[in-house]
Amino acid sequence: MPWASINRIYAKPSNTSSMEVPPSSSSLKAGPALTASADSGGRFELSDHGYGKSAVKLLHVQRDADYHSIREYEVFTELKLHSETAYVVGDNKDVVATDSQKNTVYLLAKKHGVKTPEEFGAVVVSHFLYMYKQVVEARCKVVEYPWERLHAEAPHNHAFVFSPTATRWCQVSQARHEAVTVKSGLSGLRVLKTTQSAFVDFVQDEYTTLTDAAERIFSTVVEAEWIYDNMRTADFDNAWLTVKDAILDKFAGPADIGVYSPSVQHTLYQAEKTVLEKVPEINWIKMTMPNKHYLNIDMSKFPANVTKGDPNHNIYQPIDKPAGLIYAQLRRKPKSHL
Incomplete structure (x- = not known):
């Protein structure tokens, strides 16, 4: 399916939608957060950081009367927050739990369906950037399991065979306000x-x-x-x-x-x-x-x-x-x- 939604290209936080209100966070109101550089007197810095949920497995079944289609994915999410407080002082107020990330994958699949790994990865990334102000970058890797429709004289309506000729995967990433x-x-x-x-x-x-x-x-x-x-x-x-x-x-x-x-x-x-x-x-x-x-x-x-x-x-x-x-x-x- 062609890429259709322009909203997926540039993600910015929205405070107007009742369904996309970011959670309150005292650290967002309290000014600059403590950093590794400040904590170490300028000797060290967190050059990179992030966290997420790995290997979230899901099977999507599309039932159109007697004709069914399936896509099975293994999804990896990763978020980078604006602050380092979870690392430096153990303050978890900005942390979107990895279990919540897992639940998000299932809920987005239920709400939007699953078309291609790339489009589903874009839906996941866009959701995290819109939903949480503290997320400055989101990534989603999707690995697809190679199922093919079983042929029994003719293509079968609802039976499939695992055909691991090659593995398909994608990685979708986006930093806030960037493409x-x-x-x-x-x-x-x-x-x-x-x-x-x-x-x-x-x-x-x-x-x-x-x-x-x-x-x-x-x-x-x-x-x-x-x-x-x-x-x-x-x-x-x-x-x-x-x-x-x-x-x-x-x-x-x-x-x-x-x-x-x-x-x-x-x-x-x-x-x-x-x-x-x-x-x-x-x-x-x-x-x-x-x-x-x-x-x-x-x-x-x-x-x-x-x-x-x-x-x-x-x-x-x-x-x-x-x-x-x-x-x-x-x-x-x-x-x-x-």
Whole structure:
């Protein structure tokens, strides 16, 4: 669903709505709060602080007659308060309890429903900034559990299958009077292909033992994250699927002939380029592709009578560690104002 509510972009406290009256706080009226710097005579300072509730699990079921839809989330909230008094002097008057944050997640899901991780994260962040004057920054991370509709000759009305091909997540953050930031991501997308991958012509010197590989198994576990430049027009579900499809397409290619990969770097870049071409709302995307090595086993050490068999049988040794690590971030160049 496109980003629709302008109110989610800039959050400011409201004292006019009967439903959004911030709680009274004596510390807000008493002037500057005691800080770590003041407490330590200027020797120390709290350079960062915050607190929240982790791993709030919820399942949202949308029942439209006999046809049901589900989305299951794990939600993490985090608030930063204007004062340091809870840390320095143990004054909790401004503290919104983490249990209250948990309850807020459930109540907002009930009130507004759950459409996409990004939109729900924005609802949560906006609520805390509007509801509590003492909150100067709010963050919400949402991890989605990968459920898919079960197909039994036809798509089932109310049955689903857990399909962990990749994990979808997002992090929504906003400081008071500033624009909301939405970072989305994909993790745990493990892929492997048995041909059309090579790694040759790299540096050969006295430190090198690796030989050129004109043919090798290519396997990786893809991690990706990206930032939206325009949230109002973004279709978050479509953008996530576009990222996943771009990775699979540039990794595997057409079903019958595949696609050649001269390096992990090249495949990674082609996937990122495709995403920026297809989703104009994405400002930058970063991908990480570690090598999951499958090494040839040297059968020449064994007698021919014990290795003789079908030549189409190929055996490799999976190696988890150490692993090569390749990453890159591709961003749009700023437009010139000249």
